[in-house]
Amino acid sequence: MGRTPLDAPARQQEVFAAVLEVLAEVGYARFNMDLVASRARASKASLYQRWPSKARLITDALKANMPRLAQPDEGTFAEDVRQIMRAWGEPQPFDTAGIFLGLLEGSRQDADLACLREEHVDRAYTEHLRVAADRAKARGELPASLDAEVLITALISTFVLRSEERGVVDAIVDGLLRPLIGTFRAK
Template sequence: MDTPARQQEVFAAVLHVFADVGYARFNMDLVASRARASKASLYQRWPSKARLIVDALKANMPVLAQPDEGSFAEDVRAIMRSWGEPRPFDLAGVFLGLLEGSRQDADLVRLREEHVDRTYTEQLRVAVDRAKARGELSRDLNADFLMTALISTFVLRSEERDVVDGIVDGLLRPLIG
């Protein structure tokens, strides 16, 4: 794992295993086997599965631009389309694994909040704040609940065709009027 290419191979194995088996069944043996690495070398570098998973996610975090499409609905459409760009791992499986693990492991919760959640919520938070300033959304609207609803719906239905348009046109537009 001395080279960036080798580390990326290990991280790819981590995310594939994690998406396949979830947090409870995820272990260093599975990763070592898939990555053709020694379990000892994994533990030497990552003392916990939470740290290994989050480091793998950080290394594969997309660079997400902040769109300004002129309306909240179109900003959300652009944001979610960027989330839907092809990834080298099963995004829904990874997010479901994070949800599962967050019920069991406080370290995972802390690491996830610091390194993963912020990446995905920051774009939506900017879009919500901009929409509130334009008067598209009520200033009383709870942005955290709205963002959780949008992210959860996207993750749970991300495999569906035209899911982004369904969320924006079938849920968000009627909701905000």
């Protein structure tokens, strides 16, 4: 009797779990189909048959394991950011910081991964912040000329790099964002 095919949802999730574990453990440069095949008890040929590159396999694994977030509307940009980041900080079965660091490393080396990451992962994670920033601009909390993409990148980068710290969301919102918003309003 053969193994369950890789397109079966439960089997595919096993493969995706192995992908994310390997990426977090070894990074993108050392990530390979052999490691995933061994961890997922699958053949390397069957992985390549379904995913022609490690960039596509990683992207599909991330898309399948992306948290579903509601768009908060707390009345202020700072509180919207706090709610979004708290949702990001919910316990995940994977090493989120390790995965994002592996993605960043890989995106510098692999143009295909960079494109796939931007299209499928970055947009999903940043869309809630973009909506919150647009609302904040409309309310006058943030200047209309503010490059929201730079602010969003700064917030995400700080969160990823410090995600293991206790109270990181409150530190980002209260120690970084609120003073920054106050500076914007003072101008």
